[in-house]
Amino acid sequence: MEKNYDHLSTEDKLYASWEASGVMRANNTSKKEPFTIPLPPPNVTGHLHLGHAAMLAIEDIMIRFKKMTGHEVLWVPGTDHAAIATENVVLKHLKIQNREEMTRENFLKECRKFAGEKHDRIVHQIRKMGAHLDWSREAYTFDEARNHAVNTIFKRLYDDGLIVRGHRMINWSVGAQSVLSDDEVQWEDGETIFYEFWCGPFLIGTVRTETKCADSPVVVHPTAKYIRAQNAEGKECIVTEKYFKGHTKLKKDFKIIETVQGKKLVGMEFEAETYAGKRKFWVMADNIIDPDFGTGAMTISTAHDPHDFELAQAHGLDLIQKIDFKGRMTDIAGPCSGMLVKDARKKAGEILEEKNLLFEKRPYANRIPVCYRSGTVVEPMLSPQWFISVDKEFKDQFTGKKTTLKKLMQEAVRDKHVQIIPRQFEKVYFHWIDNLRDWCISRQIWWGHRIPVWYDEKGEIATVGETKDPKSSWTQDPDTLDTWFSSALWPFSTLGWPDENAEDYRKFYPTDVLETGHDILFFWVARMIMFGRYATGVYPFHTVYLHGLVTDEHGKKMSKSAGNGIDPLDVIEKYGADAARLSLVVGTSPGQPIPLGESKISGYRNFVNKLWNAGRFIQMQTVGTSRDLSLPEPKSLADRWIASRFTHVAKEVAKHLEKYEISLAGDKIYHFVWDEFCNWYIEESKKEKNPVFLKHIFGEILKLSHPLCPFITEKLWEELEFAPLCKGRCPKDRGVLEREFLVLQNFPTPTFKDKKAEEEFQKMQAETIRVRQAQADKQADKKEKARLEQAIFALEARLKNKGYTDKAPAHLVEQTKKELEEAKEKLKKM
């Protein structure tokens, strides 16, 4: 055995042997209790990042622990086709502006090719972490089986009236050329200009000057007090009293004519100049106006703002499209038509200024909605889309009762069918659901599950759901489904659903734990809960474990621009996968940020090496030892102490892992191995030898540590030839295996307890420490003595020097004398 553990020559080989042996394959005919985790499928075109690494480490620990405690485990791997993200990357890759430049089929071919290539990369990277995944069951969110599941649930939802097509205000990503769900919109801080301009007698505030180009009502608050005033040139001005009185310029230039309530203004009509020419305006009142904000009046863009749209619906207003789906102004924008929104905004402002319509402008901090994938601006637009109605009642086929999808989601957590770790996120979950609106599921992109709806020649819906041979006159809906739609089926679509008799589905569904980053609680977890309960009648898992964001060692977000990013593959290369796993798992709390720096990783690398060297020592001790299969007896006090301590620690570790408290389990193992086993037991065992017992305990330690650091433990298991020792004592129901891997051993459940030995050994430890301290003190004394002697010598020499005593300032000489006396005094006392 080498002096230092070499992870590079070990890990890939071991993983390959696990894979080749079939040890990671789950058996759906097993009588054992199942334990199932659906792997959150990484984006097929992505690469492994630290979030994945943390996820893989946590889930692998759960899986290995459960397997060692007698469960039939299944960890289903797979990848996600990541609709918008992939389509974006492919477009960039092909160096084309939009997909219309090629045929749909050709574009999809390119996507498939690209995804296929990238698939191999991510899947290879997942293996690097040591993940005990059943690769024979690998799935893909965009393969045929998953498409079948998608079509099936779509049809069922449609028949229940829960999927509807509606002409509603949606989030339009100009970059992705598609609608986005509410959750896919991100908000970025931005600097813009706030304009106040004249619209007839009214002052209107806006940052979106480009939309102020069409006939429109001016909305005022019905009960707020407005002031009508006039200036020297006869120009009229109507603003709230509050605004008027707070504005010195207005107060100076305008003379009040009267004060009226907002509703008295209703019905007023006038023509006014806009940046796009003269337009018709009229006044209406609505409580939507905040009388304390700005001038107390606004004009509305019925088709480009969610609130305005609502208002338009309520008041039966015309819907006027001012911006097209490419993000350019329509003809109605007059001088700005054809311009990009951003440019039109500036231009419209300039025109307002030229036409002397501008009253005031000032810098304004606002937040800009952007597409979470393409990073481009999101425009609220009006468009026909498919929605999932979350508040609509339907008859639940499993209970026969009326309910809504929202209720099913709420019940999941409220009635404790699903537990979220950490608890705080349950509140976040409820809050999200309470404010949940219908989920827009259609996307205008090509890479994704095509909406299974066919239209006849009249444009009426001909059929919905899986359609094997559509009539030639029919056309399929051109849109695809939100990528999260297929992800939401993942826990059961990977197990054979909709075939409820599929062996995997019967054995492994519902699954047990869904572990993922807290950032996709809404995108994914909530929707799995919704579809899972809706489609299968049971919730798809009983526990949701959320890990936090991996940050740099100071808790700062890792980013390219900050240059503080860490690539997990570099970490694995430099320190090994075990060290990477431990550093992502120990010293962390669920849901909390996971700070990671090199010093932490190298610390766990050191631990791994410590294990290695303990193993090396034990191998040296046990060379030529007979292979006694009987359980060795503890002999010495140290033997009994470590055995008793091991019983205690093994229990604690199991208890923690049972509760998914991985960090605490890791901490206990770390300190038991290093502080108790290595620093005390091994040292004591050198005095009173019992090599067979030493080796036995070490073997148990390897089992205990295996879920957390599978590579080093497996390697030592092999090096120390533990495997042959346990042949014949292992359960026989796992088929033919080349080797007895550690993961097939039973997790230690030792019973040996010797309280007296523990106490006695502790006394011995205390005594040893006292002696060491005394020795250290003695050494310290000796050193202090030497230091004093040297100081005395130097001080005396200085005082003997006539030049010094004669010429140096008297107080310095006094001080020297004093120092000498003190030093002599101190030395005398020693």
Place this chain on the structure above:
RNA sequence: GGGCGCUUAGCUCAGCUGGCUAGAGCAUCUCGUUUACACCGAGGAGGUCGAGGGUUCGAGUCCCCCAGCGCCCACCA
């Protein structure tokens, strides 16, 4: 604006339902070339647990309030 969380040694964090003489890793200081390991061993220094108030025999742990930091949601014409 609403919600959630965090604030404990120089740094990053444990401390679960109140009993702590407050722990760990890293960093730091002293000593150590003892045949598992310097990716090591032994010993040490370092904290009035963010500020203030309260409940209690007892509070890092519970309550109130304040401050700073972080995250999520809503997005005001």
